Amino acid sequence: MPELPKAYNPKEVEDKIYQKWEKSGYFNPDKLPRQGRDVFSIVMPPPNVTGTLHLGHAVMLALEDILIRYHRMKGDKTLWLPGTDHAAIATQTKVEKLLKEKEGKSRHDLGREKFLAEVEKFVSETKGVIKNQIRKMGSSCDWSREAYTLDEPRSFAVRTVFKMMHDDGLIYRGERIVNWCPRCGSTLADDEVEYRTQKAKFYTFRYSKDFPFAIATTRPETKLGDTAVAVNPKDERYKKYIGKTFEIDFVGVSLKLKIIADRAIDAAFGTGALGVTPAHSMADWQMAERNNLPVVKVVDEQGKIRQGFGAYSGKTVAEARNLIAEKLKEDGLIEKEEEIENNLSLCYRCGTPIEPLPSLQWFIDVNKKFKIKGNGIKGYKKGSEATLKELAIAAVKGGQIKILPDRFLKVYYHWMENLRDWCISRQIWFGHRVPVWYKGKETYVGAGRPEGEGWKQDEDTLDTWFSSGLWTFTTLGWPEKTSDFKTYHPTSVLETGYDILFFWIARMILMTTYVLGDIPFKNVYLHGMVRDEKGRKMSKSLGNIIDPLETADKYGTDAVRLSLALGTSPGSDMRLYDEKIAGFRNFTNKIWNIGRYVVEKTKDKKTKIKVKAETVAERWILSRLNGVIGEVTSHLENCEFSQAGEKLRAFSWDEFADWYLEINKIQPNNSLLAAAYSVLLKLWHPFMPYVTEELWPNFGGGLLLVAEWPKAEKKLSDKKAEKDFEFLRSIITAIRGMRADYRIEPAKKVRVVVYAGAKKKFIDSQSEIIKNLARVEILEVEKSGKKPDQSAGMIISGAEIYLPLAGMIDVAKEKNQLEKELGEAEKYLAVIKNKLSNKSFTEHAPKEIVDGEKEKLETQKEKVEKIKNQLKSII
RNA sequence: GGGCGGCUAGCUCAGUUGGUUAGAGCGUUACAUUGACAUUGUAAAGGUCACAGGUUCGACUCCUGUGCCGCCCACCA
Numbered sequence: 031m032p033e034l035p036k037a038y039n040p041k042e043v044e045d046k047i048y049q050k051w052e053k054s055g056y057f058n059p060d061k062l063p064r065q066g067r068d069v070f071s072i073v074m075p076p077p078n079v080t081g082t083l084h085l086g087h088a089v090m091l092a093l094e095d096i097l098i099r100y101h102r103m104k105g106d107k108t109l110w111l112p113g114t115d116h117a118a119i120a121t122q123t124k125v126e127k128l129l130k131e132k133e134g135k136s137r138h139d140l141g142r143e144k145f146l147a148e149v150e151k152f153v154s155e156t157k158g159v160i161k162n163q164i165r166k167m168g169s170s171c172d173w174s175r176e177a178y179t180l181d182e183p184r185s186f187a188v189r190t191v192f193k194m195m196h197d198d199g200l201i202y203r204g205e206r207i208v209n210w211c212p213r214c215g216s217t218l219a220d221d222e223v224e225y226r227t228q229k230a231k232f233y234t235f236r237y238s239k240d241f242p243f244a245i246a247t248t249r250p251e252t253k254l255g256d257t258a259v260a261v262n263p264k265d266e267r268y269k270k271y272i273g274k275t276f277e278i279d280f281v282g283v284s285l286k287l288k289i290i291a292d293r294a295i296d297a298a299f300g301t302g303a304l305g306v307t308p309a310h311s312m313a314d315w316q317m318a319e320r321n322n323l324p325v326v327k328v329v330d331e332q333g334k335i336r337q338g339f340g341a342y343s344g345k346t347v348a349e350a351r352n353l354i355a356e357k358l359k360e361d362g363l364i365e366k367e368e369e370i371e372n373n374l375s376l377c378y379r380c381g382t383p384i385e386p387l388p389s390l391q392w393f394i395d396v397n398k399k400f401k402i403k404g405n406g407i408k409g410y411k412k413g414s415e416a417t418l419k420e421l422a423i424a425a426v427k428g429g430q431i432k433i434l435p436d437r438f439l440k441v442y443y444h445w446m447e448n449l450r451d452w453c454i455s456r457q458i459w460f461g462h463r464v465p466v467w468y469k470g471k472e473t474y475v476g477a478g479r480p481e482g483e484g485w486k487q488d489e490d491t492l493d494t495w496f497s498s499g500l501w502t503f504t505t506l507g508w509p510e511k512t513s514d515f516k517t518y519h520p521t522s523v524l525e526t527g528y529d530i531l532f533f534w535i536a537r538m539i540l541m542t543t544y545v546l547g548d549i550p551f552k553n554v555y556l557h558g559m560v561r562d563e564k565g566r567k568m569s570k571s572l573g574n575i576i577d578p579l580e581t582a583d584k585y586g587t588d589a590v591r592l593s594l595a596l597g598t599s600p601g602s603d604m605r606l607y608d609e610k611i612a613g614f615r616n617f618t619n620k621i622w623n624i625g626r627y628v629v630e631k632t633k634d635k636k637t638k639i640k641v642k643a644e645t646v647a648e649r650w651i652l653s654r655l656n657g658v659i660g661e662v663t664s665h666l667e668n669c670e671f672s673q674a675g676e677k678l679r680a681f682s683w684d685e686f687a688d689w690y691l692e693i694n695k696i697q698p699n700n701s702l703l704a705a706a707y708s709v710l711l712k713l714w715h716p717f718m719p720y721v722t723e724e725l726w727p728n729f730g731g732g733l734l735l736v737a738e739w740p741k742a743e744k745k746l747s748d749k750k751a752e753k754d755f756e757f758l759r760s761i762i763t764a765i766r767g768m769r770a771d772y773r774i775e776p777a778k779k780v781r782v783v784v785y786a787g788a789k790k791k792f793i794d795s796q797s798e799i800i801k802n803l804a805r806v807e808i809l810e811v812e813k814s815g816k817k818p819d820q821s822a823g824m825i826i827s828g829a830e831i832y833l834p835l836a837g838m839i840d841v842a843k844e845k846n847q848l849e850k851e852l853g854e855a856e857k858y859l860a861v862i863k864n865k866l867s868n869k870s871f872t873e874h875a876p877k878e879i880v881d882g883e884k885e886k887l888e889t890q891k892e893k894v895e896k897i898k899n900q901l902k903s904i905i
Numbered sequence: 906g907g908g909c910g911g912c913u914a915g916c917u918c919a920g921u922u923g924g925u926u927a928g929a930g931c932g933u934u935a936c937a938u939u940g941a942c943a944u945u946g947u948a949a950a951g952g953u954c955a956c957a958g959g960u961u962c963g964a965c966u967c968c969u970g971u972g973c974c975g976c977c978c979a980c981c982a
Contacts, residue, residue, distance in 0.1 A: 037944065225980090232982095247982060260982090295982085304982045311982075372981060437909065441977070444908080448979085528977095563917080565975080597918060597930080602910080603975085605917065613931065616944040627941030676919080680929080691941080858926055870962035879924060886925070 034629060034725075038622035040586030043724045048165055051723075056102070056736050057172045059109045063736055066105035071518035072098060073502050074110060074171060075526045075534070076179060078117035079153045080124050083163040085560040085568065085594070085606065086527055088578035091167040092591040093557060093671060094525050098170055099716035100666045103739035109518050111505050112164060113177035114157055118461035118494040119214055119379050125149045125460075142459050149460045163579055168587050168719045170735065175514070177505040179497045180462065187504040188497045189465040189477040191545055196475045198400040200418065200544075201392060201454075207315045208389050208453055209375065212333030213382035216457040217391055219493060220450065221532050223384055225373040234301060234366035235358050237285065238278040242271060244365050246300030248372055249310075250358065251350035254283055254339050255328035258306040260317060263291035265302050281357045282340050290321045309388050329385050347385070392455035392464060392490065394418070396540075404547025406430075406520070412547055421543035422446050422536065431539065433554045434669060435601040438531060445532050454493045461491030498534055499541035502550040521551045523669070528556040528601055555669050556601050560594070563607035581611055588718030589615040595717060596675040617679065618721050621714060624687050625725040628707045631700045633728075648702055649751035651690040654681065655706055660742035662713050675717055682710060689759065704729060709740045852897045859890045 055061040072094050077087050094110060102108040122137075125148055129135050137145040157178070164171070177184060195201045208217040234246040237253070247253060261268035271289040278285055287305075294313065295304055308318035308325040318325060327336055335342045335350045342350045358364045375384035399415040408428035410416055416424075423446050425431050426439065433439050455464060467474040467485040474480040479487070497504075502524075506515040520542075524535065535554060542550035561567060562574040569575065582590045592614040598604040658681045665674035686706070694703050708729035715722045715734050726734035865871055865883055872880055 034941095036942075221978095245982080249982085300982065307982090313980090313982075370981085441909075444978070532977095559976095599919090607917090609931065610917075612944085616942095619944045620942065623942035623944090625941085630941070672919085673921095676929080687942090688946085695940095854926080861926075865963090868962065872962085874962040875924075882925080 034626045038619050038721055040588065040720060041583070044587055044720050047720055047723050048168065051170060051733065051735055052173070054733055054735065056733065057170050058174050059107045059172065062102065062107070064105045066107060068106040069517060070101035070106040071109040071521045072523050072525065073505050073521050074112045076113040076115035076498065076501065077160055078120055079114050079156050079160065080117055080120050081156060083160060083578060085576060085578050088167060088590065089557050089560060089594045090526060091164060091169045092594045093555070095169050096595060096671055096716040097523060097669070099719060099735070100739065102735070103712065103715065103737060105738065107517070110171040111175050111177065112169070112171040112173060113179070113505060114160060115498055116153070116178065116180040116461065116494065118456060118491060119216065119458055121149060121153065122458050122460040123214065123379055125152050128152070137459065146459055166579055166582060166587065168591065183507070184497060184504050185462055186477060187500055187509055188462045188492065190509050191500060191541070192465050193475055193477050194545065195394060200395050200398055200400060202395060203390060203392050205388050205390050206393065206453070207312050207386050208391055210331065210385045210387050210389065211377035211380065211382050212331065212385055213380050214377060214458065215331065217389065217453055217455065218377060218384065219453060222378045224376045224378045226376055227371055228374045229369050230372050232368045232370040233355060233358070233364060235364045237280045237287070238363070240278050241276055243268065243303060244301045245303045245305045247305060248370070249351065250354040251335065251342070251347055252307045252310045252328055253280065253305050254342065255307045255309050255326040256285055256287060256305040257308060257318070257323045257326055258288045258290050258321065260290050260292040260295050260304045260306050261302060262295040262297040263293060265297045268303060281354050288323065292317055310386050312386055315388070325388060327388065329387055333385055391453050394452040394454055396449050396451055402547045403545065406546060406548025407543055418540055418544055419446060419449055422540045425539055425543050425549050430549050431552065431554060434556065438528060438556060438601065442531065442536065445536060454496050455490040456493055458491055461494060462497055464488040464490045464492060495533055495537045499537035500545065502538060502542060503546060520549045523553045523555055524551040525555040525557065527559060529559065531556065558598065558601055558603040561603050561605050563605050565605060576606055585611045585615040586618055586720070588618045588720050592617065592675065592717055595671045596679070598672050600669070618718055620683060620687065621718070622721055622725070624691065624707065625728070627691065628703055629728045631698070632704045646751055646754045647690060647693045648699055649748050650755035651686070651706055652746050653748035653751050654685055655709055656742050656746040659709070659713065659740045663742065678713055686710060712737055712740055848897055848901050852894065852901065855890065855894045855897060859894055862887045862890055
């Protein structure tokens with residue numbers, strides 16, 4: 031074994047180790063050396079193929095890898111299935127942008143086929159980059175099962191599901207108001223729309239001099255398409271007009287306006303009258319349906335005014351708005367012009383303002399009943415009927431899907447209950463093309479192209495979330511009846527950021543309950559967003575982006591993983607900054623150096639490892655280690671990554687390194703040391719796989735990756751040893767503080783054996799003490815009262831003792847210290863006294879607490895006395 | 906408009922059914938350093954637990970209200 035360098039150097043080991051893992055084949059559950067009965071599976075949320083890995087991905091990869099490695103070591107059949115998402119709009123937008131920059135061309139210049147070839151070229155490059163970045167994070171996923179949302183098996187599954195839903199009457203085509211992005215030239219789903227508060231001009235005006243009252247709007251240009259004016263039925267001002275129709279001239283365009291009553295109208299807002307524009311407002315469209323109003327389209331797909339509106343035709347929306355406002359002003363029709371704040375709808379991909387407009391689109395009906403296809407949802411039998419909404423709610427309400435943190439349950443229900451039909455068609459080119467073909471008046475829907483000549487496929491593609499909604503089972507081979515599907519579905523955990531709860535998680539539940547009549551996953555773990563040290567979102571414009579790979583290069587992957595997994599809680603945003611990662615880098619180095627020490631002590635020993643704990647310190651560390659195994663295991667079972675890591679970190683540093691290792695220097699038991707440390711390596715492996723794997727060859731055969739997860743054993747738990755060691759530790763601490771004044775419990779006789787004499791110098795470091803205490807142990811003396819052997823050292827029994835070191839006390843400093851201590855002790859004594867003199871406390875509090883207080887009173891009294899005595903003796 | 910989360914040391918955060926004198930990491934200060942580890946060690950300083958009421962013998966913890974910060978949903982014609 032080559033000598034280990036003084037500091038851990040991640041750069042030199044990471045690639046080498048990942049290759050070793052990958053070559054071993056153990057990422058693939060079929061090849062695991064131990065084939066347990068339990069199954070654990072995660073299907074990786076597929077990163078977009080648009081670009082590079084960001085911190086959100088890094089969190090996802092770190093947490094999932096922790097779970098996966100833990101379960102693999104436990105012996106479960108453990109599958110982590112990786113993949114990538116074609117991210118239709120996002121990718122197309124990116125390629126369009128590149129095309130524009132490089133060649134100054136638009137997608138229309140190239141045409142569908144050539145453009146798609148460009149996209150494919152782009153994707154084949156970025157996909158490789160992303161896959162390597164996933165590797166760099168140490169992700170132990172099974173690359174042999176890798177999937178892509180747009181590869182052939184997934185595409186076939188998508189078409190199959192489309193046909194199923196179409197046959198069940200859940201998919202329909204219809205004209206509806208959709209969210210239209212004029213830049214992308216496509217529809218957007220409701221939740222793909224973002225809002226930004228902005229200042230807008232709010233005009234109060236009359237359509238014409240012939241119209242009896244005024245209305246108000248921020249969008250005068252859409253008023254060209256008004257077909258009605260709605261008022262509240264209870265509004266006295268307008269009651270007399272309800273039902274009448276006005277034919278008027280509005281800025282040169284003739285309108286026919288019916289006055290209708292609608293309870294949705296707020297009489298207090300604006301003038302209490304609303305110009306109804308069915309074609310360009312979601313609410314107005316519904317009003318038009320209720321009142322049978324005609325629909326007049328004003329804005330076209332490019333965001334311009336359509337033909338037939340006189341001088342305004344061909345103008346952009348913004349131009350027309352100004353022109354109309356000017357014209358109204360000229361005609362003296364404007365009554366008021368104010369600045370108000372309103373929400374502007376924007377495309378979440380490109381930030382362009384959304385135009386609501388009616389368009390022929392494909393929808394999924396979420397309220398239509400269909401025959402359930404499986405028995406996986408509690409309370410809903412196969413063959414009985416339910417709607418998509420009902421099933422998706424039932425899967426969570428029945429407790430089959432658990433969401434962590436559970437406060438997101440409410441959010442989920444609220445969203446699901448208010449879900450409207452889902453518009454699944456997009457007018458972009460990159461994606462799954464709608465599997466519908468037309469020939470004359472004939473229409474064909476199917477998983478494959480129809481036979482015969484002359485069929486033309488629908489131009490639209492499907493919303494990217496349609497295919498990602500099927501992700502948990504299409505990746506496992508569905509619709510084929512594969513053994514993977516049988517073994518690993520439903521998956522165990524779905525781990526992702528809370529920001530895509532609606533986009534993705536809800537859609538997966540919706541689609542899976544439909545297609546399989548089953549749940550997609552048993553547990554959902556939502557992590558928070560990663561923010562900068564000031565809590566701001568990371569963004570290019572702020573320049574505060576931390577690149578996970580750059581950082582991993584600087585501090586090591588293990589440090590990055592630790593900084594993302596520790597000190598965080600599910601669903602809460604976390605802050606990340608250099609110092610934090612550097613802290614964890616120091617910690618990986620600490621683990622490394624503990625290992626280095628252990629290796630040095632044990633490298634020449636050829637003796638068999640016999641783990642035998644004899645001294646108090648040895649029994650203590652074994653018992654503690656055993657306790658930590660139990661705690662860490664149970665935290666990992668509950669996805670409490672932070673707690674698991676924090677406990678391990680505290681144990682490793684404060685107990686294992688600072689105490690056990692130091693004592694081992696004087697009382698060596700190196701086989702125990704090595705055994706205990708190897709357990710520590712195992713426990714740490716899921717969190718920091720690289721450094722632990724690098725050290726592992728010194729402690730065990732094979733790869734740590736598949737080493738057996740340690741089990742807590744009752745027989746190793748030794749509460750007495752823990753208590754004794756606490757005591758021993760307090761003695762050492764006291765000696766360190768130059769005041770070996772510890773009171774010994776009368777029942778317990780303790781011997782501190784000091785071989786070496788005290789050095790004549792001020793002693794305040796732990797290693798100094800250890801050096802001076804050649805051998806430290808606690809012995810229990812039989813009750814017979816036989817005196818322990820005094821020749822070996824000094825007896826402490828039932829009285830104060832002063833070690834020789836006490837002679838070195840700095841009197842002034844000591845006095846100061848003692849006075850301070852006395853003050854605090856007396857203060858606390860008063861607190862207890864006060865508490866006990868309170869009748870309500872002694873009468874109402876549980877007996878054990880009152881008794882505890884009484885006991886405390888006694889010990890505190892003694893403590894005060896003792897400090898007083900010490901003070902006296904010093905003076 | 907409806908809802909959710911947060912407010913604990915200078916900073917980042919723990920605090921598990923209400924019960925010792927509220928904890929950790931980082932930072933700060935002092936001291937130490939031929940050591941497995943200067944990526945270290947030992948200590949110290951640092952808190953009206955946002956505020957106001959209430960319940961209780963007892964509240965960081967439970968209830969009500971207020972304030973500030975952040976987020977989500979709906980929507981403003």
